[in-house]
Structures are given as C-alpha cells and as structure tokens.
Amino acid sequence: MRIVLSADCFYPAQMGGPSNAIYWQAKALTRVGHDITIVATSQDLPPEIELDAWLTLDCGRVIYTKNPHFYLPVKQIWYGWKVIRKADVVHINSLFYPASLMWALLSRLMGKPVVWSPHGELSPEALGYGSGMKRWLLKIIKRLSSVICFHATCDAEASHIRGQFGQDVPIVSVRNMMELPTLMTPSSTSHPYLLFIGRLHPIKAIDRLLDALSTSTVFRKSNYSLRIAGPDFGRVYAQQLRQQVKKLNLTAKVLFIGSVDGVAKEQLYANAYVTILPSHSENFGNVVIESLAQGTPVIASTGAPWQLLETEQVGLWTSNDPANLRQAIETFLTMPKETYLGYRQRAIELVQRDYNIMTNVAIWEQVYERVVMRNELKK
Template sequence: MNIFMSADWFYPAQMGGPSNAIYWQAKAMTRAGHRVTVVAASQDLPDSVTLDRWLTMDCGRVIYTRNPHFYLPIKHIWYGISAIWQADVAHINSLFYPSSWVLVVVAKLLQKRIIWAPHGELSPAALAYRPRLKRFLLSLFRRLSHRVVFHATSSDETVHIRQHIGSRAIVREIANRMEMPLLTIRNARPYILFVGRLHPIKAIDSLLEALSDSTVFRRSDYTLVIAGPDSGGYKAHLVQLIQQLDLSQKVVIRGLVRSPEKEQLYADAHVLVLPSHSENFGNVVIEALAQGTPVITSTGTPWQLLEMEQAGSWVSNQPDCLRAAIERFLQMPTETYQLYRNRALKLARDRYDIFKNTDQWEQFYQEAL
C-alpha cells in the first residue's frame, strides 16, 4: 500500500504530541512493508535537519519543506501534490493548516481515498482561539467532507467531529500509540512533572494555583518541574504568576527536553500532572506511564482509564481538585505508590505499543480503500 501523509509539525520537531504520533505511525507502517511518503513543514526543527530534499528515514520517504512563512506553505503544497499522485491513501493531518485544505481538494480531484485527522483542533478549548476564522473554515470543510474518513483518537473527539462537520461524517476511532522507549533506570527525585508546550490550553496556571494552596507541597521537599517549548510567549505569563504566588523557590521551568533526557525526567518524577482544558489524546500520558510514573490528568482529557486501571487520577482541573489529587500521591504509602508504578508500566507497554497494534492501522487504510 502506498500511503501519503502530510504534517505541519513532524519529528524531530517537538511542538505538540502529533509531531511524534504521526512519526510513530509512519514508522510502524513502513516496518510492516508499506510505502510511506511524508511531506512536512520545517517548523521547530534542529539545524541538522536537511530541508527541501527527499530523505530516506525509518518512517519512509520524508521531505521537510522550507516555506516563505509557516502559514504560506507553498513548497509543502507543491511536494504534497506530487506525492498524492502516487498514493493509494492520502492521510491529511490538521484541519486548519492551510496546505491541508488544498491537499484534500487535490486528493478528491484525483479520486484518492482521504483520511483527515483533526488532532484535537475541534475541541471547545481549541476552537476558542480565532473562533470567527475557524467557524468560516468549518463551513467550507463541511462541503469537503463527502467520502472523507475522519480519524478520531477518542470518543470525545468523535463527538466534536460530528458536531462541527456534520452528524453524517464518517469517523473511525484509533487511539494514539507510540514506540516504547527503553525502560530507564529510575533515580527517584522529589518533584512533580509537567511536560508539554507552554500554552493557555494546558491550564498550567490551574496547576500553579493548586500547588500554591497546598500546605503539604509547600512544607515538603517536592518541587514542580515544567518542561516544554514556549508557545506565543506564554512562558512570560507563567514566570509572572510564579512570582505572584510566591513559588519561585518551588518551581523550575526547563524548556524543551529531548530524549534520552526526557525519559530520565519521566522516570525520576514522583507523578506527572497534565491539567489541560482539552486534549484529544495526550501522548505525554503514555510517555510517563511507559517509565512507570503515575499520571494525574484532567477530565478535559480522555484518560478515565487511569482511574479504572489504578495507574493515576482523572479529576477536574479546578485548583482544589488538582491539589487534593497531588496531595494524595505525595502522602501515599510507599507500598501503595509502588503498585501504582507497576500498573502504570503494564498499562503503557501492553496497550499502547504501536508495533503491537499495526494491524489496526492496516485495517483502517484497507477499509478506506
């Protein structure tokens, strides 16, 4: 099978979970013997990455395009069109990136089967940014949706797609999966961890307020480590808030952290907290679980499974609720905490290994054909 995939951000870029999720999926399909072609933009890449040249990688044939502007992706569109000609399936990632609309139209004209993945862009929290423009674009997308299969990573995202694209939209659910990292030797450290881009949708302010109100946290040796790239200058707001809450001695902002340092950061943490207002999935949850680290995440994410499997907590991201959940883990008996770590590790590695579940994607593409 010849599969074309478009991506605005793509590994080794680390601006959000989709950059890795798309890469792992492409790598799994390549390993299964399919021909995968990826056309990606060049945002947030290391200087060592070659641009405007086809590269043979473990995830297939990839080109990172140098465009006049991120939102003027001329080369991205050009190379995308050339790749679609040869494809059996066109898998378009992102709704609102400009090249996505063009490539969907081209794929329809060429009578290709189309998979379109929003990656959380239709959640209420995400649609709150530039709402007028997005409402206009969604009216156009509804006209393009005929014979398009939308990919949702959770039941919540399925609801969002049908709410905004139409009740008759064809939606298939497959949860994100990842290439499992090597299990890192743990050196337990007294810190709580947040990993993700620094953006208002992540509700890091709620986490800071929760910790500010926690006597248990303030009197303990624990700190909060925030790791992730800045988005739109939001880091400056967080620094100011940390000072206002008198947490300067208890919070460290690390910036973007890459592997293998990232895996060590997960492994050594006492608990990961993801308080987002909305997540279509949340790859950082699997990344933490894969190192045996329990996760506290908000009900704005599709991770109620953490409660069911006793591998973490799924709570409201109101500061009082976050505070109670964090204090529970900070005060948890050692034996109970170790059981949480054991269950976290098993959950990630049994259920979310992309190479153990490649057949789901193969079936997805075959059904589209």
C-alpha cells in the same frame, strides 16, 4: 500500500504530541512493508536537518519543506500534489493548517481516499482561538466531509467531529500509540519533583496547576518541586506564568526547564514522582502514555479522555479547578510507598499491552484498507 501523510510539524520537531505520533505510526507501517511518504515543514527542526530534499528514514521517505512562512506552505502543497497522484490513500494531519485544506482538495480532485486527523482542533476550547478564520474554513471542509474519513482518538473527539460535520460523517476511532522507549531506571534524588511537560499555552491550564500548588500545605512543606518542561508556545502566557510563580511565592518550588528531548526526556519522566496534565481540553494527551511508559503515574484533568487512569489504577482523573487538582496531588504525596510502587508497575504493563504501535499496527492497516475499499465502491 502506498500511504502519504502530511505533517505541519514532524519528528524530530517537538512542537506537540502529533510530531511524534505521526512518526511512530509511519515507522510501524514501514516496518511491516508499506510504502510510506511524509511531507512535512521545517517548523521547529534542529539546524542539521536537510531541507527540500527527499530523505530515506526508518519511517519511509520524508521531505522537510522550507516555506516562505509557516502559514504560507507553498512547497508543502507543491510536494503534496506530486506525491498524492501516486498514493493509494492520503492521511492528512491537522485540520486548520493551510496546507491541509489544499491537500484535501487535491485528493478529491484526483479521486484519492482521505483520512483526516484533527488532533483535537475541534474541541470547543481549541475553536476559541482564532475563531473567525476557523469558522470560514469549517464551511469549506463541510462541503468535503462526506468523502473524508475523519480520525478521532476518543469518543469526545468523535462527538466534536459529528457536531461540526453531521451525524453521518465517516469516522474511525483509533487511540494514539507509541514506539516503546527504553525503560529508564529512576535516579534517586534528594530533590523529588512533580512534572508538567508540554507547550506553554493557555489551553494547558498550567496557571491552575500553580494555583493548586500554592494552596497545598503538604506541597509547600515537602521537599518536592514542580518542573515545567516545554517550549514557550505562547510567549505572553509563558511570561504570565513566571509572574504568577513570583506572586504566589513559589519561586523556590517551581522550575522552568525549557524543552527536553530524546533520552533526557525519558529520564525526566522516569525520575518524576507524578506527571500532571491539567489541560482544559485534550483529544488524547501523548504525555500520558509517554509518562506511563516510564512507570510514572499521571494526574490528568477531565478535559482529557483519561478516565482509564483510575480504572487501571495508574493515576487520577479529576477536574482542573485548583481545589480538586490540589487534592489529587496530595493523594500521591501522602501515599504509602508500597501503594505508589503498585501504580508504577501497572503503568508500565498497561502501555506495553495496549499502546505499543509496533504490536498494534494492524489497527491502522485495517483502517486504510476499509477507506480504500469504500472509495472504490463509490467510483
């Protein structure tokens, strides 16, 4: 099958979970024999990546387009038009990126079936940012929604999609999965740490995590620190976080370490005592499976669809108000060693069983086959 995917940010870019999730999915589909084409932008790429040239990678054919501006993706639209014509199915990633709407219109014009992944952009919290433009775009997308199959990563996201486009809109629910990394051996250290990893953006609620730690006597008296890893996606918010650390007298306990990628990121996960995702809203939260894959338990907010953390005993799922976050963190900091090691072992087993894209790629193959068949029946 000839499958074309769009990506505003794509591996090795690390602007968010979708950069890797799309790559892992494309790589798995390529491995089982599908013809995969990805049209991406040059956003957040390392300088050695060649632009505006077709590259043959382990995930298929990829072109990283150099556009006049990230939000003026002329070349991504142009190359999209060229490859959509030959596609059996088109998979659009990101709802509000300008090229996405043009890809949807071009696919409709050429009679191509479309899967569209919003990647959390329809949550009430996400819609609050740049809401004027988003309302305008939603009106246009709604006119196309009957011929689009939307992809939701969880029940909450499916509900958000129906809330915008109607109860009868076609939706497929598929959890995000990953290519399993090499399992790292945790390094013994006299300076153990808790970990936040992700964009420094208000929706991530890192400020609430800092408030929680500031009120924890257990944390303050321990030799644990908090490491915050990720790009300053919102510079104003990132500066506010640094000021908050000083105000709360946490300077000696909180480290901002910037973006960490590749093997270094895997070791960062493996060495962490627990990873914390305090977000106001997440449609999935790739950091959860990335952390669990290295055996590190996760504390996630109820804004993320991770009740599974508690049912599988691989972490805790709590509201992100500082009092509840503090209680969850102290549960781990005071946990007996044998109990904690059980969390680590179960985490590894869970990801290997349910979140390995290489052994579960048939889920996506079936989705594309159904979407193509539905499109043929409508002709």
